[in-house]
Amino acid sequence: xxxxxxxxxxxxxxxxxxxxxxxxxxxxxxxxxxxxxxxxxxxxxxxxxxxxxxxxxxxxxxxxxxxxxxxxxxxxxxxxxxxxxxxxxxxxxxxxxxxxxxxxxxxxxxxxxxxxxxxxxxxxxxxxxxxxxxxxxxxxxxxxxxxxxxxxxxxxxxxxxxxxxxxxxxxxxxxxxxxxxxxxxxxxxxxxxxxxxxxxxxxxxxxxxxxx
Numbered sequence: 001x002x003x004x005x006x007x008x009x010x011x012x013x014x015x016x017x018x019x020x021x022x023x024x025x026x027x028x029x030x031x032x033x034x035x036x037x038x039x040x041x042x043x044x045x046x047x048x049x050x051x052x053x054x055x056x057x058x059x060x061x062x063x064x065x066x067x068x069x070x071x072x073x074x075x076x077x078x079x080x081x082x083x084x085x086x087x088x089x090x091x092x093x094x095x096x097x098x099x100x101x102x103x104x105x106x107x108x109x110x111x112x113x114x115x116x117x118x119x120x121x122x123x124x125x126x127x128x129x130x131x132x133x134x135x136x137x138x139x140x141x142x143x144x145x146x147x148x149x150x151x152x153x154x155x156x157x158x159x160x161x162x163x164x165x166x167x168x169x170x171x172x173x174x175x176x177x178x179x180x181x182x183x184x185x186x187x188x189x190x191x192x193x194x195x196x197x198x199x200x201x202x203x204x205x206x207x208x209x210x211x212x
Contacts, residue, residue, distance in 0.1 A: 017174070018074065018170050018172060018173070019170070019171050019172075020168050020169070021070075021169040021171060022166075022167070023065050023168065023169065025043050025046070025164065025165075026043055027065050027066060028043075028063040028065055029063065029065075030063065030064075031060065031150075031151055032060070032061055033059035033061070034056070034059050036056070037052070037053060037055050037059050037061045038051075038052065038053040039052045039053075039061045039063060046166075047165045048163065050063055050161065050162050050163070050164065051160075051161050052152055052159060052160055052162075054154045054156075054158055055157055056156075056157050057154060057155045057156040057157065058154075058155060059153075060151040060152065060153050061151060061154075062095075062149060062150045062151030062162075063150055063164075064100070064147045064148065064149035066146065066147055067099075067146055067147055067148055067169075069144035069145070069146060070145045070146075070169070071144045072141065073141065073145060073170070074127065074170050074171060074172050075170035076127060076148070076168075076169055077123075077124065077168045077170070078097065078124055078150075078164060078165075078166060078167040078168070079124070079164070079165045079166045080114065080116075080118075080121070080122055080124065080150070080163060080164050081116075081118055081120055081121045081162070081163050082115070082116025082160065082161070082162045083119065083161040084116075084117055084119050085116055087158050088117075088156070088158060091155070092115040092116060093117070093153070093155075094114065094115055094153050095116050095162055096108055096152070096153055097109075097114075097126060097128075097149070097150050098128060098148075098149050098150075098151065099147070099148055100145065100148075100149065101143040101144065101145050102143045102144050102145070102146055105134040105135075106149075107129070107130065107136075107140055108128050108130050108131075108132065109127065109130065110130040110132075112126055116152060116160060121165075148169065150162075150164060
């Protein structure tokens with residue numbers, strides 16, 4: 001039983017590839033709830049500095065990076081720090097990473113509250129799972145994504161600064177083996193300690209290369 005489980009796990013590893021997409025921070029644009037708010041930014045030595053001004057409480061101010069109808073997002077990693085936002089007291093100001101899909105719906109991670117009262121670099125990894133404000137009637141990932149945003153959501157009017165670096169999206173890609181199986185039913189075997197795939201009278205290795 002343990003051997004069968006190991007073989008299945010190995011085959012899954014061969015048929016699922018992860019691709020990392022490093023976000024070009026120079027592509028940032030302002031992301032604002034209200035035209036009365038502000039978000040200005042500058043990039044230097046790989047660090048994006050975002051200065052924000054909130055005209056009222058519970059608006060969002062920040063930056064967004066365009067995505068080209070990206071699908072199968074499995075992780076968002078990034079590093080950030082804030083300026084302490086002393087005027088906002090002990091609660092500080094939350095920073096929300098979010099994805100916007102092709103239907104213009106915004107996706108956040110439930111119960112996830114990084115805060116710009118942190119003044120040292122923080123390393124984060126997350127994946128949105130909730131669409132609380134736009135009421136999407138479908139699950140996360142069913143529509144492609146057109147932008148990734150980082151926005152603050154202060155509880156009152158005020159201003160502050162946050163910093164971003166090393167923003168990376170991970171997406172799932174199909175491997176050669178997955179593509180072979182999609183074309184025609186394949187039979188997996190272990191020969192001489194190696195996994196092989198039999199299809200159409202031919203033999204392929206775990207990477208989808210035909211074996212003579």
